[in-house]
Amino acid sequence: MKNSLCLYVVSLLVLTCVGFSCKQKDLNRNAYDLNRDTIAPVLSITVPVNLDTYSYGEDIHIVGTATDLESKNSIRQNPGKLKSLSLNISILDPISGNVTKVLLQKNPNVDGKQGYTINEKTYLAAGTGTTTCRFTGVTTDYADRKDSSVVYFTIN
Numbered sequence: 001m002k003n004s005l006c007l008y009v010v011s012l013l014v015l016t017c018v019g020f021s022c023k024q025k026d027l028n029r030n031a032y033d034l035n036r037d038t039i040a041p042v043l044s045i046t047v048p049v050n051l052d053t054y055s056y057g058e059d060i061h062i063v064g065t066a067t068d069l070e071s072k073n074s075i076r077q078n079p080g081k082l083k084s085l086s087l088n089i090s091i092l093d094p095i096s097g098n099v100t101k102v103l104l105q106k107n108p109n110v111d112g113k114q115g116y117t118i119n120e121k122t123y124l125a126a127g128t129g130t131t132t133c134r135f136t137g138v139t140t141d142y143a144d145r146k147d148s149s150v151v152y153f154t155i156n
Helices: 002-022
Strands: 042-047 052-054 060-067 069-072 077-079 082-092 099-106 115-122 131-141 146-155
Touching: 042 131, 042 146, 060 082, 060 131, 060 146, 082 115, 099 115
Parallel strands: 052 146
Antiparallel strands: 042 060, 060 115, 069 077, 082 099, 082 131, 131 146
């Protein structure tokens, strides 16, 4: 009788330990899951606005956000993870459209973040006539989904 009681207690203890070790940990419940990442990141640029005109020497601001959701269902939205963000302002040849000079090239560290606020600036000190510029932004998440934004503007 004593041996069966000990065996019963030991079995109960082993089953309890196994149950706790298999239970999902609270820390892992919201962990990023690449397989559930069904939504591409969103790059939203509010400044510059397409076809804006700036003056030589004036600050050219880049303002916006890069955000990522992992998945969306009727119950909740899970945060995702941004992998990279690239911001570029290039001066273009107005006839061929080829890049003649890079005015700004930034790659902010967004690795593992759910969102990022963009607040950068640059300027072109001097020039003659009208300078045509193109802003290009690209953000990528860990599921290799991308979003991009292109804005054209001029400097006089």
